[in-house]
Amino acid sequence: ETGVTQTPRHLVMGMTNKKSLKCEQHLGHNAMYWYKQSAKKPLELMFVYNFKEQTENNSVPSRFSPECPNSSHLFLHLHTLQPEDSALYLCASSQDLFSGRANEQFFGPGTRLTVL
């Protein structure tokens, strides 16, 4: 596997379900991100982790709970979601948060989530 992978690619869940999204990066990066992409809206940054420590929570509702056990893996635990949470959830990674130069973010293919 190369780059950033995400599983599952598609997920349908009811409002009372609990599910988890998984992200894994094979780039040796230290920073990982969760984004939400809703139809016709800009990507919204949700959470940022650097060296396994959360550095950003962008006012995300508590029904979304991130977990970063190590620099290569990032999870997003979901519970009691609402239909408006249906979106594409993208994971990204970068070398770290503070290197100069571009320090571009590499994105995974996303999980298409539908909440019924």
Place this chain on the structure above:
Amino acid sequence: GQNIDQPTEMTATEGAIVQINCTYQTSGFNGLFWYQQHAGEAPTFLSYNVLDGLEEKGRFSSFLSRSKGYSYLLLKELQMKDSASYLCAPRGDSSYKLIFGSGTRLLVRP
């Protein structure tokens, strides 16, 4: 506040040149990225500008004017596979936080 403005949709012909404009207002500035995103796929990095001027990379070029809060992405010799959304994303005060626009959906026709 922070604001990114780019056209919602553009159409161009295969083999032609297209310029996608982006104007931005951010609190601070630490460079500007362009990403390409095909439907249902991950955004992929195209270019990065931090100084004024033109950066050329094959068929793609990106321009930045910091004083005007303006950037454009120039695509030459358009191919059908260039049909995608193009995301303009300046980086504000933070060294890592990208501020994404809604993207420009480009349709390349034969």
